[in-house]
Amino acid sequence: MKYQCEACERLVPVESFRVEDGVLTVTCRACGARTLAQSSPAPALSNEVPREGGGGRGGSEGVAVAVPTPESFASAPPVPSRVSVTALRVVRSDAPSAEAPALDGDPFQAPPGHCPKCVAPKREEDGACAQCGLVYANFLPDEHLPSGVLATEWRALLQTWDDDEAHDRLVTLAVGRGELAMAGRLYRLRLARAPGDVKALRGRDEVVRRVTSVVPLASDGPSPELARKVKSMVMGAVLLVALMLVVLLFQLLRGSF
Incomplete structure (x- = not known):
């Protein structure tokens, strides 16, 4: 038989043990720690698993494997016989809207x-x-x-x-x-x-x-852009007429001399 030591967490064989007042005391041969185990009211069930390769002195050693008892399933919640279904209320998107309140x-x-x-x-x-x-x-x-x-x-x-x-x-x-x-x-x-x-x-x-x-159909007056264009055209015409008069006057003065 082997057990897992709580101190070194190794799987070691049971070599030395003693029972005092119903408490089992096992000493680990690897680290020397003692593990205490109380006896359970129900008899423990275990299966002997043979060690691969065989053991010394012609015997076979096994590892204690806990087997679940039927009582462990007693506390499991019962499985419901049917799945609960929630009723859904269908709302049509094309339903007429309520009238506006007065x-x-x-x-x-x-x-x-x-x-x-x-x-x-x-x-x-x-x-x-x-x-x-x-x-x-x-x-x-x-x-x-x-x-x-x-x-x-x-x-x-x-x-x-x-x-x-x-x-x-x-x-x-x-x-x-x-x-x-x-x-x-x-x-x-x-x-x-x-x-x-x-x-x-x-x-x-x-x-x-x-x-x-x-879009406004009528305007109260000419736009500022149009007014600037008209003003520029008038000033250009005045300058052109003034330039022509200066040239004409210059030619008349040359002819008189």
Whole structure:
């Protein structure tokens, strides 16, 4: 029989041992360390594995191999009879979106906590808007109302808020009537009451796109570049006429002498 010494971790044969009070004491012949082992209540099972090549004195030595007992499997968790399945709820991406909730208040006036002109957030202690410079005490609501036609179209749009074509028609109407800035203000008012409204964000972005893409059809006056060109041409013509007069005068003076 062989065992593994706990001190030198060598596999050494059992040569000298003694039992005291039920404790087995084995002495390692390589390092001299003693290993203590208590007897287990269940009888230990071991298999004798013959040593290759044979041992001395015609005997065969073996290595103790622990064999697991059936009790060691008693604490293993039971295997479930079936795999648990989680029910999945299918959500269709093409499901119709819910209608926009009706919002209280005047749709043409800024809600509390916002500038009545540019609809930017404001603080109660401020007397003027930090974004547009409006003095709140001087604000006149009638000066920032849309025309009757645009107001009617906006009220109709609120009833069909999810219709993208209705939003496009409103923006086109605002462009034709020169009220594109007012249309942008109406969308900002909507966002002040319903932050994150997808349709309001889309309408506001469309207004910004229309503003940046509009080409002016008429101009108040000539462009600075054209004015510089005309000025240069006039000065060149004046210098040319003056040069011709100087040459003519010089020839007349030569003929007189």
